[in-house]
Amino acid sequence: MAKGDAQRVATILDVAAAAGVSRTTVSRYLSQQFGSMSPATKARIDAAVAELSYRPSRLARGLRQDKSFTIGFVVPDITNPFAISVLRGAESVAEKRGYMLMVCNSDRDPVKERRYLDVLRSYGIDGLLIFTTGHNDEVVRELAAGPVPIVLVDQDIQDAELDLVGSDNVRAVEDAVEHLVEAGYDDVAYFTDVIGSTTSRAERADVFRTRFAPHATVSARVYEADVRDDAQLDAQLEAFLADPRGRRRCLFAGHGVMMLRLYSRLKERGLRIPDEISLLGFDDDEWARSAEPPLTTISQSTRDIGARATELLLDHIDGSVESRTVTRLPARLVVRRSTLPSGAH
Template identity: 30%
Template sequence: MKTVTITDVAKHAGVSKSTVSQYLNKRYDYMAEKTKKKIEQAIEELGYQPNFLARSLKQKSTTTIGVITANILHVFSTQVIRAIEDFCNQHDFHVIVCNADDDAEKEKKYMDMLRAKQVDGIIIFPTGDNVETYNQMLKENYPIVFVDRYVPGLEVSAILLDNMKASTMAVNEFTRNGYEKIGLILPENPELITPRRERILGYKEAMKANGLTINPEYIQSTEVKNMQQALDTLLALPDPPNAIIAGNDLALYEVLKYTKEKEIHIPKDLGIVAIDDVPFANLYYPAITSIAQPAFEMGTKAAYLLFEKINKQNTSSEEVFRFEPELIVRSSLIESTRNEGKGVVTSEGNN
């Protein structure tokens, strides 16, 4: 079949090629309604499909951005991506989503692939191990924005939660209700991944501020598959913690699975606070006290910043934007408990 061209559409509608081009680019504010309907009808009758490749070459834009997430299984990641997609849809942009699995080599392949496809910019949940590639993009003034993490020494706009404040809120909520022996469980590599590192630091500072002892044995950093064993280790200590802060949503799942298998009752036996308000937190019984991360606002901000860079409106501002956590009190702590039972705090996100 012969490819239908813009010339064919113009001839069929009885208008000029430039008028059809204006219609296709949605520049028809002053176009007569009758003309718009004729072009629309011609496109439908001829089965015309715009040549996006030719248009992108002409406009020097593919109206497409890439998003490389560290781990798409995290609730935080999916919420941020949804916000980015909503923003892009409003601006007639497309989104290509890639999942790096916290693998630097995979992340590098995706960055190369997206640039080969000439996407206009990339939002990255960085592994932190591809500094040379990040730097090369910066030298070329290629639009990039980091989310959830930043890489020290790189001048890249980054969107993050105030992780130290989130940990502080978790510790304070426990101490307010009388819990004093507070531990921490989170995924591996906290020294490399910003939220994990900052949540540990926030936990330590909050413990000191509340006059509580920091027991090194109470801090567990391990692969998700080993968290059941880590919880066994924590709760088998001669003087076990009566509260635990976990690192992300996957840690929360492990904690709740553990309590179910061991028939540990919440909040009678364990108090729980979760950093990031996972969707089931309000449905779980008892409902889980959470510290919410404004993922949708963070995703929207990331997309807005990237569009500024794409449009060369804000190439000099390379700030780290911190978003405020919010405490949502539910039923997973015993109020005014003074050293009664044990407790678990959990912390969720793309971390």
């Protein structure tokens, strides 16, 4: 480019001229088709792109390849640390592979979620990640019958036959129950959001009941409450506290936000953890590690869930996978002072 053109936006022809190659070679470079390109040629184009501050037109690239290079991601609560970490993993993979991530937060509102699904479809996205509220299964099944690839995150949808990436809930709850039994707890309550048709909540609660069933001396109860409804959660907690069925009592939270709410309420009531009641739960958030006492948690591979789901979706877009894949990533029990064994200090 000439001096007088300093303010003009560089084009693909400018890059080709600066690197001494054809426009077609630069196009192959921008599409990351390096197979037949020599290292020297690639280095010259690298230098030209940097010198000219060249930014390829995403629209033009999409028109050439019949793609928008955009994937949608519908999440139920963008303020939840679990969702934030999953999003970070998804974004990192999307960016590396040249895609933009369009995020829609449904606020756990099924109507809002349905509207976002319709909007994303109209935007011509290349693929869709769905962390569903569990109330729009039929809508998702209809979308699954269309041309846009879909990968579910954390929550499955019955009979949809879609790819799923989430945690190994069965093993995670089994490890937690085994720990509580070995530590001598005999009155345990599992606190979860209202289960409804949410598969991960149902799965965790079912494993909790099943694994405690052989232990006749242990009272194991499940309490459902909308974590955003203070009155509802307080009522369920009071119901458990007012009905002791053992000497060693423990609350088991189904996710990180629930664990935080329970922790705050135990502190407000002046109940000492773990002397009077113990607490553990899903999600190894920073606050749980720095709480007093530090809390026993189930650490999920949240960032990896987002990354793996996005990799799988992009592989579908590229046509490199066809069959359904269900991926369950390991979750690790991290034992801390909030669940001490009987007699420990």
